[in-house]
Amino acid sequence: MTSGNHPVRHSASGRTGYALLRFDRTRLLVPQAEVRVIELTMDLERIAPPPEGVGWIRFLQQRYPVYCVTPDLAHVTTVLDDRPVCTLLEASAGIFGILCSEAKLLKAEEVVLHDIPPAMAAPHLPFRHLAVLATDLACVSSASRLLSHLRTTGLRTEKLLSEAP
Amino acid sequence: MSDSTAWIMDFDGAVAAVGERELLHLLPQPELLEVPLAPRHCAHVIAWQDTLLPVWDVRAWLVPDSGKTTPSIAAIVGYQARRRQTPNFGTLMLTEPPSRVVISDAQFCELPEDQPGWRSIAISCFDFNGKPVPILDLPSMFSQFRKGSQAV
Numbered sequence: 001m002t003s004g005n006h007p008v009r010h011s012a013s014g015r016t017g018y019a020l021l022r023f024d025r026t027r028l029l030v031p032q033a034e035v036r037v038i039e040l041t042m043d044l045e046r047i048a049p050p051p052e053g054v055g056w057i058r059f060l061q062q063r064y065p066v067y068c069v070t071p072d073l074a075h076v077t078t079v080l081d082d083r084p085v086c087t088l089l090e091a092s093a094g095i096f097g098i099l100c101s102e103a104k105l106l107k108a109e110e111v112v113l114h115d116i117p118p119a120m121a122a123p124h125l126p127f128r129h130l131a132v133l134a135t136d137l138a139c140v141s142s143a144s145r146l147l148s149h150l151r152t153t154g155l156r157t158e159k160l161l162s163e164a165p
Numbered sequence: 166m167s168d169s170t171a172w173i174m175d176f177d178g179a180v181a182a183v184g185e186r187e188l189l190h191l192l193p194q195p196e197l198l199e200v201p202l203a204p205r206h207c208a209h210v211i212a213w214q215d216t217l218l219p220v221w222d223v224r225a226w227l228v229p230d231s232g233k234t235t236p237s238i239a240a241i242v243g244y245q246a247r248r249r250q251t252p253n254f255g256t257l258m259l260t261e262p263p264s265r266v267v268i269s270d271a272q273f274c275e276l277p278e279d280q281p282g283w284r285s286i287a288i289s290c291f292d293f294n295g296k297p298v299p300i301l302d303l304p305s306m307f308s309q310f311r312k313g314s315q316a317v
Contacts, residue, residue: 117219
C-alpha cells in the first residue's frame with residue numbers, strides 16, 4: 001500500500017521548476033524543462049490544421065501541431081473560449097502545442113508534491129502527483145504523459161508532425 | 166459475547182458505521198478540491214495537516230446515477246491495512262454528525278440486499294433499531310482504485 005498521505009520528493013525533471021498550465025478549472029504542472037516556448041493563440045495558423053488538431057504554431061523555422069483540451073482533458077478539434085495562450089511542449093514523441101487559459105512558471109520550492117491517493121489512481125491518469133497552489137489543486141504531469149492521454153481520448157496521431165514552413 | 170463501540174454515519178440517506186477508533190476528526194464545511202478524471206465516488210481531496218486526503222462519497226458509490234449531494238461534514242478516518250503498519254487517512258462526507266453506539270455480537274445481520282454496492286465496501290453488518298447498518302471496510306475503500314459500483 002502506498003503512503004498516499006505524505007509529501008513526496010520532486011523528480012529529477014521537476015527540480016528546475018514547473019510550468020502551470022490552466023484549462024478553465026483544471027490545472028496541470030509540467031516540468032519547465034519540457035516547455036519550449038509560450039506563444040499567443042492569436043498567432044495560431046488555423047488554415048489546414050493537422051489531423052485532430054486546431055492549427056500550427058511557428059518556432060525556430062519549424063511549425064508544430066497544436067491541440068486543444070477541455071477541463072476534463074479530452075481533446076477537441078475546435079478552439080475553446082478562454083484559451084489565449086499556446087504552450088509548446090517537448091515530449092519524447094516530438095514537439096506539440098496545447099492551448100491554455102493561462103501559463104506561468106513556478107519554482108520547484110513553490111510546489112509540494114503529494115501522491116495521487118490509491119482510491120483515485122486510475123491506470124490511464126496522465127498524472128501521478130497532486131500539488132496545492134494557494135487554494136487551488138494542480139495535477140503534476142509531463143508532456144509525454146499528456147500526449148499519451150490525449151491519444152486515449154481520440155487523438156490518433158501516431159507520430160507528431162512538424163513541418164518546415 | 167462481547168460489546169464494541171462504533172460511530173453510525175449518515176451519507177445522505179445511506180447509513181453505515183466505522184469503528185470507534187477509526188473516526189479521528191470532524192471538519193464542518195471543508196473545502197473540497199476536485200481531481201480531474203477521478204471516479205465519481207472519490208472525486209475530491211481535502212487539505213488536512215499538510216497532507217491531501219481522498220474524499221469518499223458513499224452515496225455516489227451506492228447510487229451511481231444519484232444527483233449531486235451536498236454533505237456538509239468531513240469525517241477524517243484513520244485505518245491500517247495490517248497491524249503495526251503506519252496508519253493512513255481518508256475522508257468520508259456526512260450529512261449529519263455521527264452517533265456513537267454500543268453494539269454486541271448478537272446484533273450481527275446480513276447486508277442490505279437492495280443496494281449491492283455495500284458488498285464491496287463493507288466487512289460486516291449489524292442490526293440497529295430494526296435496520297441493517299453495514300460496517301465500512303476502510304482499508305479496502307481507500308487503498309484500491311475502483312471504477313464505480315457498477316463495475317464490481
